[in-house]
Amino acid sequence: MKSLKIAYRTLLRSKRRSALTISLIAVGVAFVLLFGAFSGSFKSYMVSQITDSMLGHVQIHHLGYVESLDNMPLDKNLKEEQLQVIEKIITESKSIENYSYRLKLSALLSNYENSTNVRLNGIEPESEHRTLPLLKSRILSGTSEIKEGEVVIPEVVSKGMNLKVGDPIVLVATNQAGSMNAINFKVAGVLGIISGPGGRDGYIHINDARKLLRIKGREVNEIVLRLKRLSELHATAKSIKGNPVIAQDKLEVHTWEKLSPFTSISDMLDVMSISVQFILVSIVLISILNVMIMSIYERIKEIGTLSAIGTPSSFIASTFIFEGIILGFVGTIVGVTISSLVVFGIGDINFAFGRQEAIVLSPVLMGGTVVLVTLLVVVISALASLYPALKAARMNPVEALRS
Amino acid sequence: MISIKQLNKSYKVGEITTTIIKELDLNVDQGEFMAIVGPSGSGKSTLLNLIGCLDRPDQGQILIDGTDVTKLTNKESSRFRAEHLGFIFQDFNLIESFTVFENIEFPLSTILKQKNTRAKVESILDAIGMSEQIDKYPDQLSGGQKQRVAVARALVVEPQIILADEPTANLDSLSAQKVLELMKMMQKKFKTTFIFSTHDEKIMRVAERIVTLQDGAIVKDTKEMK
Numbered sequence: 001m002k003s004l005k006i007a008y009r010t011l012l013r014s015k016r017r018s019a020l021t022i023s024l025i026a027v028g029v030a031f032v033l034l035f036g037a038f039s040g041s042f043k044s045y046m047v048s049q050i051t052d053s054m055l056g057h058v059q060i061h062h063l064g065y066v067e068s069l070d071n072m073p074l075d076k077n078l079k080e081e082q083l084q085v086i087e088k089i090i091t092e093s094k095s096i097e098n099y100s101y102r103l104k105l106s107a108l109l110s111n112y113e114n115s116t117n118v119r120l121n122g123i124e125p126e127s128e129h130r131t132l133p134l135l136k137s138r139i140l141s142g143t144s145e146i147k148e149g150e151v152v153i154p155e156v157v158s159k160g161m162n163l164k165v166g167d168p169i170v171l172v173a174t175n176q177a178g179s180m181n182a183i184n185f186k187v188a189g190v191l192g193i194i195s196g197p198g199g200r201d202g203y204i205h206i207n208d209a210r211k212l213l214r215i216k217g218r219e220v221n222e223i224v225l226r227l228k229r230l231s232e233l234h235a236t237a238k239s240i241k242g243n244p245v246i247a248q249d250k251l252e253v254h255t256w257e258k259l260s261p262f263t264s265i266s267d268m269l270d271v272m273s274i275s276v277q278f279i280l281v282s283i284v285l286i287s288i289l290n291v292m293i294m295s296i297y298e299r300i301k302e303i304g305t306l307s308a309i310g311t312p313s314s315f316i317a318s319t320f321i322f323e324g325i326i327l328g329f330v331g332t333i334v335g336v337t338i339s340s341l342v343v344f345g346i347g348d349i350n351f352a353f354g355r356q357e358a359i360v361l362s363p364v365l366m367g368g369t370v371v372l373v374t375l376l377v378v379v380i381s382a383l384a385s386l387y388p389a390l391k392a393a394r395m396n397p398v399e400a401l402r403s
Numbered sequence: 404m405i406s407i408k409q410l411n412k413s414y415k416v417g418e419i420t421t422t423i424i425k426e427l428d429l430n431v432d433q434g435e436f437m438a439i440v441g442p443s444g445s446g447k448s449t450l451l452n453l454i455g456c457l458d459r460p461d462q463g464q465i466l467i468d469g470t471d472v473t474k475l476t477n478k479e480s481s482r483f484r485a486e487h488l489g490f491i492f493q494d495f496n497l498i499e500s501f502t503v504f505e506n507i508e509f510p511l512s513t514i515l516k517q518k519n520t521r522a523k524v525e526s527i528l529d530a531i532g533m534s535e536q537i538d539k540y541p542d543q544l545s546g547g548q549k550q551r552v553a554v555a556r557a558l559v560v561e562p563q564i565i566l567a568d569e570p571t572a573n574l575d576s577l578s579a580q581k582v583l584e585l586m587k588m589m590q591k592k593f594k595t596t597f598i599f600s601t602h603d604e605k606i607m608r609v610a611e612r613i614v615t616l617q618d619g620a621i622v623k624d625t626k627e628m629k
Contacts, residue, residue, distance in 0.1 A: 002513045009500030305496040308457055309556070310485025310514050312478075397457045401492065 003315055007322035010295065021291045022331045025377065028283040029335025030342070032373055035276045037343055037363035039269045045359060046262055047230075053134035054194055055256045056100070056224035058237050060086060063250040065221060066259070072106040072119065074176040077219040078251070085245050086223060093239070095232045100124065100131035102222040103209040104201075108172040109153070111161050118157055119201045120171070121222075122209020131226045141165050142189030144203065150188035152203040158190040165189060171204070173212040181212050233257075277376070284331075284380045288324045292388035295323060303392050304400025313393035320389035321382055328381025332374045339365055404563065404596060405431040405454065410463035412449055412619075423449045424460070425619040433563065434594045436587065436609070438601050441616035447600035448568055450616065454598065455488055455566045456480040468563065485514045489557030489595075491567035495549040497541040497556070503528070504537045507555045515560060527555045530592075531585055547578025551585055558589050564596045571603045583609055 011018040051057050059066075062076035078086070083101075090099050103122035108115050121128075125146055129135060136144050142165035144152055151171065153163060163169065165187050172182040185204065193200050204212075210219070227236055233255050240246060241253045257263045296303070306316055349361040412424040423446045431437060439447045452458040454465060456472045465472050467487065475483055484490075497506050504524055511520040528534045531551045541549055550570060557565050570586075571579035587609060590597050599606055607613055615623035 002509070006498070006500055013500055301494070301496060302498055305490075305492065305498070307481070308455070308484065308490050309510055310481050310483075310488075312481060312514070315513065398452050401457075401496070 003318040004322045006319045007326055010299070010319070011323060011326060014295075014298075017291060017294070018327065021287045021327050022334060024287045025284055025328060025331025025381075026334035026338060028280040029332050029373055029377060030338040032273075032276050032280045033336065033339035033365055033369065034342055034363075036273060036369050037339065037365050038361060039273060040366065040369075041361045041363040042359070043266050043269060045361060047256075047266070049134065049194060050260050050262055051230070051256050053132055053138050054199060055259055056131050057227045057230065057233055057256055058225040058240070059254050059256075059259060060223040060225070060240070060246075061221065061252050061254070063252050066252065066254060072104055074105070074213065074221070077103075077215075077221045078223070080218050082249050082251070083218055083220065083223075085249065086251070089240060089243055089245065090223075090225065093236065095227050095229065095236045096225050097228045098127065098130040098226040100127040100224045100226075101206065101218075101220040102128075102224060103206050103213070103215070103220050104222055105173055105209055105213060107212065109157060109161070109202075110170045110172065111163055111167065112170070114161055115172075116157060116161060118153065118171075120151070120209065121201050121203050122206040123203055124206050128203075128224075131224050138192045138194065140190045140192050142187065144189055144191070146188050146203060146205055148205045148207050149185060150205070151185040152189040152191050153187055154191050154200045154202050155193050156200060157202065158187075163187050163190075171212060175213045175215070177214075179214070181214060183208065183212055277373075280373075281376065281380050284328060284377055285384045288327060288381050288384035289388065291327065292320055292324055292385050295320065296388050296392050299392075300395070300400050300403045303395050304397045304403070307395065307397035308401060317389035317393040320392055321385045324381040324385025324389075325378055328377045329374070332377045336365070336370055336374070404433040404468060405429070406464075406466040407454070408464045408466075410450075410453065410465065411461045412446075412453060412458070413461055423619050424453070427463070427620060429614065429621065429624075431596060431598065433596055434590065435612055436590050436597045437612040437614060438599045438606050438610035439614050439616060440601060440607060441622075445616040446619040447616055449619075451566045451568050451598065451600050454564070455490060456484050485510065485560070487563050489560065489562040489565040491550070491553050491557050491565060491570045493569040493572045495541070495546070495553045495573070497549055497552055499541050502538050502540055503533060503544070503552050506541070506552055507559050510556060510560050524559060527559050530589075531555050545578065546574050547581055550574060550578070550582045554582065554585055554589065558593065558595065561593060562595065564598065567597065567599045569601055569603075570599060571601070571606060576605070579603065579605060 062078055065073065065076040068076070090096050101124060105120050105122065107118055107120055109118045129144070140155060142152070146152055151169065157163065167187045169185050169187060170182050171185055172180060174180050191202065227233060237253050237255045246253065303316060343363050343365055346363070351359055351361070407427060407429040410424050410427040411422070413420050413422040427450070439450060441447055449458065453460055456475065460473055463473070470483070472480060472483060498509065501509065507527060508520050508524045511517045511523065525534065528537055531554065533548065533551055533555070536544060536548060544552065571582060574582060583605060586597055589595060599610070601607065612626045614621055
């Protein structure tokens with residue numbers, strides 16, 4: 001432990017230089033942790049909004065439905081026999097918490113003066129709310145607890161058509177056979193829009209959707225699943241996909257990641273996070289290497305003396321490696337402290353992302369990330385010290401003493 | 404104790420090869436207090452470095468108590484230095500981040516892995532009259548005090564030979580006198596062989612043997628004259 005003592009005291013001897021190096025590392029660490037805290041919070045907020053108020057975690061459709069979603073096809077509906085098979089799979093799965101059926105359709109909405117096209121989800125309100133617990137939070141006025149004869153319209157339609165809760169409207173839809181049908185509805189609520197597919201859809205009761213499309217029986221075209229734990233997403237999706245009945249019945253299973261464009265933003269954030277970590281590694285590497293090489297030139301005579309009196313090369317090398325590790329470790333502690341103070345000081349942040357307003361970020365420092373960054377910095381510090389340490393250990397004592 | 408035979412050492416700088424030590428033969432007995440003198444560039448420091456296993460000769464043999472130190476590997480010569488040799492430098496070369504106690508104790512505890520070293524260090528500090536400075540750092544000491552600590556560091560491992568390169572060159576005359584007396588006292592107490600390179604006439608006066616080097620060869624040896 002003498003080499004640790006020498007390393008520690010050497011750093012204390014050059015207080016200003018040590019402080020500067022520690023500050024550089026601390027800023028780098030703080031930057032990585034804060035970026036991780038904010039981007040992580042943004043990601044989890046967005047994922048929770050997307051999955052808990054719109055897409056669910058996993059969706060099951062007839063093969064080819066998602067590809068032609070823009071046309072809202074009615075020839076790819078899931079029939080009663082298929083639903084029975086899927087229900088069996090769902091109820092047997094231990095990782096699925098809830099599920100909901102949807103009958104999606106495109107309709108013409110008229111307020112008797114003007115009309116516009118809307119995409120609607122025919123839902124069973126109770127199961128839809130169990131599957132999407134944040135759906136209610138998107139309601140700007142009225143309710144999402146729709147009854148038959150009621151419609152929840154998206155905010156854009158409400159503003160564009162000047163519709164309020166309680167106003168009467170007519171929905172006109174064309175069924176698979178090509179015949180049109182119109183039913184009167186009352187606006188029960190106005191829904192805030194959200195980024196991604198289905199973020200601007202309205203809602204009606206599934207029985208009304210069947211009436212509009214003149215469908216008899218339990219036909220649906222989308223099954224939304226909510227998992228007990230999001231961490232089981234891929235395993236569950238894989239397990240459902242792997243079921244021979246699913247493959248035989250030409251069904252497709254998609255995770256929310258495959259359905260939402262936010263996945264690319266999320267992936268981009270991950271790439272940025274790696275880039276920021278790469279910058280941190282570079283800062284640590286260059287700072288430590290620089291300070292260690294300076295330390296060697298300053299202590300060249302001391303190295304020569306230690307070598308002359310018979311100190312093993314490994315001991316000499318270890319003093320420099322410890323110097324690097326101390327700088328890295330202290331820099332990380334300072335960086336973590338700064339990050340914690342910033343996260344604690346700022347608290348929740350409200351901001352808008354695209355057309356989505358009032359996004360609330362609650363950044364938190366993840367214990368795992370802190371440990372990972374600490375290990376990364378300490379390992380890089382040790383590696384950065386290795387070259388100067390070996391240089392010092394291999395130094396010719398005569399030349400060192402002559403300097 | 405030390406037997407040097409046909410020692411040659413040259414350095415190559417660019418295309419020019421300069422011979423520093425030329426076919427040198429020298430025998431030193433245990434407990435001798437010997438000074439190596441000569442003009443600058445005569446090979447004094449190089450000879451000390453070769454005896455001290457810090458450098459390797461081009462040719463020749465250096466036997467220390469029967470061990471040919473020119474044949475040792477780097478690791479072996481490092482161990483040999485730690486166990487058998489002590490060094491005193493012109494610039495004292497104490498470890499600045501260590502206290503007086505830690506500087507003296509370092510070779511014992513860290514290099515030779517000895518335990519319970521405190522009594523030994525305190526005893527040697529007492530012998531050199533530095534007990535009150537035990538917790539001071541080198542930058543809190545005068546030049547003479549630093550060199551006394553350096554002498555103590557060299558002596559604490561009880562080496563057979565102490566090699567000192569111009570040990571009084573950076574000291575005022577009073578400090579130089581004190582350091583010399585200390586070394587002489589230690590020589591008598593521990594029967595240690597002291598070999599100095601020096602220009603200092605005071606050392607020459609107290610030396611029991613003076614070897615004069617010129618152009619890498621011994622031109623005068625007071626022992627042989629006797």
